[in-house]
Amino acid sequence: MAIRVIVRLTPAKPKAGEEFRLQAVAQHPNEPGTRRDERGNLVPAKYINLVEVYFEGEKVAEARPGPSTSANPLYGFKFKAEKPGTFTVRLKDTSGDTGEGTVKLELA
Amino acid sequence: MNRRAFLKATGVALGAAALSGIPVRAQALEGEDLANLEKALKEALGKGFKDLTPSNLVKLTMPAIAESGANVPAEVEVNLPSAQVKAIHLFADKNPTPRLASFMPMKALPYYATRVRLAETSAIRAVVETADGKLLLASASTRVTVGGCG
Numbered sequence: 001m002a003i004r005v006i007v008r009l010t011p012a013k014p015k016a017g018e019e020f021r022l023q024a025v026a027q028h029p030n031e032p033g034t035r036r037d038e039r040g041n042l043v044p045a046k047y048i049n050l051v052e053v054y055f056e057g058e059k060v061a062e063a064r065p066g067p068s069t070s071a072n073p074l075y076g077f078k079f080k081a082e083k084p085g086t087f088t089v090r091l092k093d094t095s096g097d098t099g100e101g102t103v104k105l106e107l108a
Numbered sequence: 109m110n111r112r113a114f115l116k117a118t119g120v121a122l123g124a125a126a127l128s129g130i131p132v133r134a135q136a137l138e139g140e141d142l143a144n145l146e147k148a149l150k151e152a153l154g155k156g157f158k159d160l161t162p163s164n165l166v167k168l169t170m171p172a173i174a175e176s177g178a179n180v181p182a183e184v185e186v187n188l189p190s191a192q193v194k195a196i197h198l199f200a201d202k203n204p205t206p207r208l209a210s211f212m213p214m215k216a217l218p219y220y221a222t223r224v225r226l227a228e229t230s231a232i233r234a235v236v237e238t239a240d241g242k243l244l245l246a247s248a249s250t251r252v253t254v255g256g257c258g
Contacts, residue, residue: 019217021221023221030225032204032205032225032257034204034227034257035257053216055215058215059214060214060215060216061211061212061213061214061215061216062211062212062214063209063210063211063212063220063222064209064210064211064212065208065209065210065222066205066207066208066209066210067205068200068203068205068207068208068224068225068226068227068256068257069208069209069222069223069224069225070178070179070180070223070224070225070256071178071179073222073223074181074221074222074223075220075221075222076183076219076220076221076222077213077216077217077219077220077221078216078217078219079215079216079217080217
């Protein structure tokens with residue numbers, strides 16, 4: 001099952017040389033493996049443990065979240081705007097599911 | 109209260125404070141659990157708490173009170189050039205798995221934001237690995253009313 005990822009930039013159109021934020025929000029339960037369902041059974045751990053950010057195919061940042069990330073997590077990064085291009089955020093969880101979201105960087 | 113009684117009372121109180129000589133110590137954080145944190149630090153970095161240098165170059169932003177431990181925003185910003193920051197790690201002393209996340213800013217600025225789960229009221233640590241092998245620390249504390257791991 002693919003993980004849905006939404007990526008957005010703030011400001012949406014930064015000027016060249018300006019810092020901007022890239023935020024990725026994923027649709028994922030991020031089970032830490034410590035929670036119980038209504039029957040009292042442990043819910044097995046299943047969480048996103050790899051977040052990679054690519055710009056024009058080049059890897060520009062990587063995060064390795066642990067089990068204690070909230071459900072439907074947000075990951076925020078900051079970059080300096082240099083040239084226009086496409087950011088791709090790739091996620092992978094402990095069960096091997098992956099997700100991908102893209103956003104275009106246009107300069108103001 | 110007449111003047112004499114008042115002077116006597118306040119004088120005694122002030123004298124007592126001066127005599128007891130309360131040592132001026134760094135404020136202990138709410139929800140510290142150094143033993144639990146130490147294990148996670150060793151696992152993630154191979155270093156212990158004593159190897160960390162508190163630094164005001166690291167800015168960790170956490171809410172003072174979180175309504176729900178299931179979703180607590182965390183934000184770290186390092187006041188150093190990107191090239192000098194090898195990795196940023198986040199820990200929560202009281203969590204069953206204290207390491208919350210690690211971030212490698214390769215071409216990104218040394219900034220990371222995410223939302224984490226906290227089991228209970230806990231001290232939160234941001235540990236920054238610099239390129240020259242230093243470990244910088246910033247701490248905060250978040251009070252949790254409902255845990256996010258149960």
